Amino acid sequence: MVLEVHNLHKQFKGKEILRGVDLTVGAGEVVVIIGPSGSGKTTLLRSLNFLEHADRGQLQLKDQQIDLAKPTKQQVQWVRRHTAMVFQNYNLFKNKTALQNIAEGLIYGQGMARQKAEGVARAALDKLGLADQADAYPAELSGGQQQRIGIARATVLHPEVILFDEPTSALDPELVGTVLNDMQALAKQGQPMVVVTHQMWFARNVASRVVFFADGRVVEEGAPADLFAHPKEERTRHFLNSLAENY
Amino acid sequence: MKTSKIITTLLAGLPTTLTLLVAAFSLATLLGIGLAWLNLRANPLARGLARLYLGLVRGTPPLLMLLLAYYGLPVLLKTVGINIDHWTRLTFGILGLTIGWSAYLSEAFRSAYLAVDPGQLEAARASGISDRHAFWRIIVPQAALLALPNIENLLIGLTKATSLVYVIGLYDLYNQATNLSNQTAGVDQLKIFTILALGYWGLVLLIEAGFRQIKKRTAKRIA
Numbered sequence: 470m471v472l473e474v475h476n477l478h479k480q481f482k483g484k485e486i487l488r489g490v491d492l493t494v495g496a497g498e499v500v501v502i503i504g505p506s507g508s509g510k511t512t513l514l515r516s517l518n519f520l521e522h523a524d525r526g527q528l529q530l531k532d533q534q535i536d537l538a539k540p541t542k543q544q545v546q547w548v549r550r551h552t553a554m555v556f557q558n559y560n561l562f563k564n565k566t567a568l569q570n571i572a573e574g575l576i577y578g579q580g581m582a583r584q585k586a587e588g589v590a591r592a593a594l595d596k597l598g599l600a601d602q603a604d605a606y607p608a609e610l611s612g613g614q615q616q617r618i619g620i621a622r623a624t625v626l627h628p629e630v631i632l633f634d635e636p637t638s639a640l641d642p643e644l645v646g647t648v649l650n651d652m653q654a655l656a657k658q659g660q661p662m663v664v665v666t667h668q669m670w671f672a673r674n675v676a677s678r679v680v681f682f683a684d685g686r687v688v689e690e691g692a693p694a695d696l697f698a699h700p701k702e703e704r705t706r707h708f709l710n711s712l713a714e715n716y
Numbered sequence: 717m718k719t720s721k722i723i724t725t726l727l728a729g730l731p732t733t734l735t736l737l738v739a740a741f742s743l744a745t746l747l748g749i750g751l752a753w754l755n756l757r758a759n760p761l762a763r764g765l766a767r768l769y770l771g772l773v774r775g776t777p778p779l780l781m782l783l784l785a786y787y788g789l790p791v792l793l794k795t796v797g798i799n800i801d802h803w804t805r806l807t808f809g810i811l812g813l814t815i816g817w818s819a820y821l822s823e824a825f826r827s828a829y830l831a832v833d834p835g836q837l838e839a840a841r842a843s844g845i846s847d848r849h850a851f852w853r854i855i856v857p858q859a860a861l862l863a864l865p866n867i868e869n870l871l872i873g874l875t876k877a878t879s880l881v882y883v884i885g886l887y888d889l890y891n892q893a894t895n896l897s898n899q900t901a902g903v904d905q906l907k908i909f910t911i912l913a914l915g916y917w918g919l920v921l922l923i924e925a926g927f928r929q930i931k932k933r934t935a936k937r938i939a
Binding site for chain 1: 854936938
């Protein structure tokens, strides 16, 4: 297992958001989490790299076993250096160019020499066909370009797992394809990922495993073909039936 | 009176005006950063202290602040055994303006800091970048740019407020003009003050041009 979460609990002001979540990600696995808005999917993702602090739970990442409720500063930093995240609103550093955005984590997160890091960043932009935007600031880029750079920023770190928090939700419809394309390419290279998304196409076609999440817990999970065609739980059936593509 | 005589007389006050402006604004910037930092602490004592200072200082007219600095501060400090009677008027002038503008600037810095999208700090953390690096490389540069319009306003305000130092007997642009006008019993008053006004306008136009350049070059980094 690359990542294993056990019995994750989280409250916000007395309201239970996560009610004992178990989740595993194996080598090369793409785990896609689907479910209604407000069910805690994003909080779950953000608890894994301590952008939220869980009340209870165990995290195993590589060989490290970490108490999610009481991590040491070193453990927080270690987890963040071995994972990466892609955000709904891209969250690119606005005062940095595309190239600098990709290089920043390599230099200041992993201690790579600046010149080498910029070389890696340039190669990543080349691969995306965005080499001519290397010196552009985020404000000069489209949402799709920003998100693709956000993905490159995460990928170059070679993390154990990349966490995607609704990466296409803020995009114009015609830009969604390019971003999903990058993610699919990444999946094919065997990069372990956890993806929270409303893009059912991605869940059906790229996921190794789909997790249906509702009311702060995993309702059921399985291979996409099984889960979409033969959901076991009533809650899952109800959710899948209400999707726009089924109308 | 010849225009050239008026101009040369007023120009004799320019070094004082510029010294006040540059020194007070620089010191107020440093003090303002410290105050903003205190005000953003979670510690209620630190925040309380900063807010007390802001409340008192912002509620004091700049003219009164200069008078208090010049007449009040030496008396106050003498009670704790510190003698500052030998300080120059210019020092007191700088001090009075520094105290006032530190409060205004600290609010400009604080609001700019809070205006930087917190998602970028999260992105930095998620990339394994330490909070310290994120602060200096991502947050501060953007906060500085976001604060620019307020900083510009405050610098222009201070340019004009330097004219208040006549109350403690400093000969800046403004006091030179008043002095010259009094020498001729007010006959050339309008001419002198028109030239004086042009002088302040010139200074302010220079400041505006400078800030326009900075904003033009950096606009893309905060949009």
